[in-house]
Amino acid sequence: MHIAGGAVPHGTGCIFTDPMQIANAAGEKGLKCFCHMLEGLPVHSFIQLPSRVPAAEGMETSGGYFSPEDTLRLMEEIGKIQPVSLGEVNAGELDGESTLKKLSYAASRGIRINGHCPSMGHDDLSAAAAAGISSDHEAESGEELSHRLSTGMSVMVRQGTIEPNCEALIKYVVENDLPTDSLMFCTDDKSPEDILENGCIDNNIRIAIGCGLDPIKAIKLATLNPARHFGADDKLGSCTPGRYADFVLFEDLNSLAVKKVYFKGKLAAENGIMWDFPQKSAERELSHMLDTVKTSDNLSEASLAVSLPHNCRSFTAAVINMKSDSLITYKTQRTLKAESGFPIADTENDILPIAVIEHYGKGGGVGCGFIHGLGIKHGAVASSTAQEGNNIAVSGTSYSDMLTAVKAVANAGGGSAVCIGGKVIALRRLPFCGIMGTGSITDEIAAADSFSKALDTLGSSNPRLMSVLTVSLCPSIPEIGLTDKGLIDVCSHKFISAADNCLF
Secondary structure, three states: HHHHHHHHHOOOEEEEEEOOOHHHHHHHHHHHHHHHOOOOOOOOEEEEEEOOOOOOOOOOOOOOOOOOHHHHHHHHHHHHOOEEEEEEEEEEOOHHHHHHHHHHHHHHHHOOOEOOOOOHHHHHHHHHOOOOEEEOOOOHHHHHHHHHHOOOOEEEEEEEOEEOOHHHHHHHHHHHHOOOEEEEEEOOOHHHHHHHHHHHHHHHHHHHHHOOOOHHHHHHHHOOOHHHHOOOOOOOOOOOOHHHHHHHEEOOOOOOOOEEOOOOOOOEEEEEEEOOOOOOOHHHHHHOOOOOOOOOOOOHHHOOOOOOOOOHHHHHHHHEEEOOOOOOOOEEEEEEEOOEEOOOOOHHHOOEEEEEOEOOOOOOEEEEEEEHHHHHHEEEEEEEEOOOOEEEEEOOOHHHHHHHHHHHHHHOOOOOEEEEOOOEEEEEEEEEOEEOOOHHHHHHHHHHHHHHHHHHHOOOOOOOHHHHHHOOOOOOOOOOEEEEEEEEEEEOOOEEEEEEEOOO
């Protein structure tokens, strides 16, 4: 597992993880397979039971579905094996009956409820806290951090690969001399290469110390504070009697260069190399997770284009934009040209067609729209890791190349593909649920590096190209998203038109 090969040598001895992506891709079977594969690894595992499967009910198609009753049953079944909390409850859907039932089931059993509260003001955060949500990881500014703390929420200070918020938040904490007992570190989406190069939670600690936070306080944000938040401080989070003998040796409190990592009193990693640990075999379960990508036989170039009248010459497009160094999206309106019923890519202004294709064999729906920020000049790129339903997302300058890229991803059982002039230039395979590789962390980094170089052939200078392609479509991060069912106004939870005002 990547978390072991990459994070353990950097001092990680416990993970609190929400396998929402796997549950959305492969349902209960995928979730249980994931839990099974964690057994035997030199990390303690606490499952944040996915609360959003699908992530936007009624607005996308996913590979799994957890009703409130399914969630209750899984709380009890998985809770017998591993400690559980309720993961990433969308605070924007607190008026939904399904969400309220899940909150009620968790609260009645004393299970911690974690939140997903992007772009929320104080009043909405107060409502979320009153509903039982105890934490959030979506704060991107000092003001947002302060609002969460004022409601009694704990704040997970995030340093992810595409959402590096730690420096801004900790600087605010230091400058305003804020208490840190309700703060803890998290990573959220973290790429294997980022972990290997920069570290995992130890990177958060170094950033915090560099911002002026007392080193002991910074270490507490990575150890005792999360243990207390999740109710695990009777076993984890401190080197005290009765706790597991999990500890890290490093040379000083500033560089925090990890030398040795101990797990339950045994050496788990030394000088960046993980020692061998017996991992429970999951080959049988794994085999069931390698054939989850199935697209419709009727998929065509026309399927990937916003539908327009045949004689339409121009129209007003609703365009998805993603803020720089953020997950937040916003909508703009632009005039685009059309020919024979097909919208034409505007490469000069970086506005391209984009589509999300359902790939679980549940009807083959396709949602189409337009996106700004990819910077592609020719060709197309497709990926089966589009958050959060993990259907296939594709964009490019040519519908023919877009279709070829989608078919390459589907035939590979999941992953990403670059296509130019009808030829597949690069293919990165992610066969586990269509979203993860099955090799070692070094294997996956090599594959990612090779694919990244191939992306350069598309003519884009945007280093976040794949993040914009796959994350900007998310139906639960404001203000606009795209699923296999269509374009979504995330704030109102309604479908909206991708094209209006055709001129003939």
